[in-house]
Amino acid sequence: MRRRGRSLRVGLIVEVEAYDGPRDLACHASRGRTARTEVMFGPAGHAYVYLVYGMHHCLNVVTGPEGYPAAVLIRALALDPQDGDEAGQAARAAAGPGRLTRWLGVARAQNGADLCDRSGPLWIEASGPPAPKAIVTGPRIGVDYAGRWAARLWRFGIAGHPALSVPFARKKRGAGPARG
């Protein structure tokens, strides 16, 4: 949930990635505790927002116990249909970590925001539809540099959801599709 003045934007989280602690080479905190990663070392439930590629912001939820840097990257939201012009466009407006921060209007000003505070500018609540049974997993996106950590299946999504950012490789079936 994102509130700016009188406007409220609501999305359902449909895709995430886990970044787990100082040993995970894909986790920013693996290079030590710095000003940027500071909030990841703080208490869980706060927002870790950073800039990638010089142009896109990414929104993470700090998850570990205090002092242990871990976070979950929110990669895609499904939108309330009334928030989009057209059903098809709404489905993709927040598909992808950079897209969703743009759609929410989240940037570094929201770094450290308390995501459990429903009276704040940005928060998460468990008020959506029941958790889906079918969750698909895959390797995290864009972290090939992370050695063996890149192979961990730490990307999670709701199976078949139209708002997923990048397709999940399907289970082998005959001549398995090499993802292209």
Place this chain on the structure above:
DNA sequence: GTCCGGATCTTT
């Protein structure tokens, strides 16, 4: 101070 490269998206 300087340099390098990225948890992406859009356009060709």
Place this chain on the structure above:
DNA sequence: AAGATCCGGACA
């Protein structure tokens, strides 16, 4: 297939 675009982190 490649450009946009800039900060954080590593080195000096």
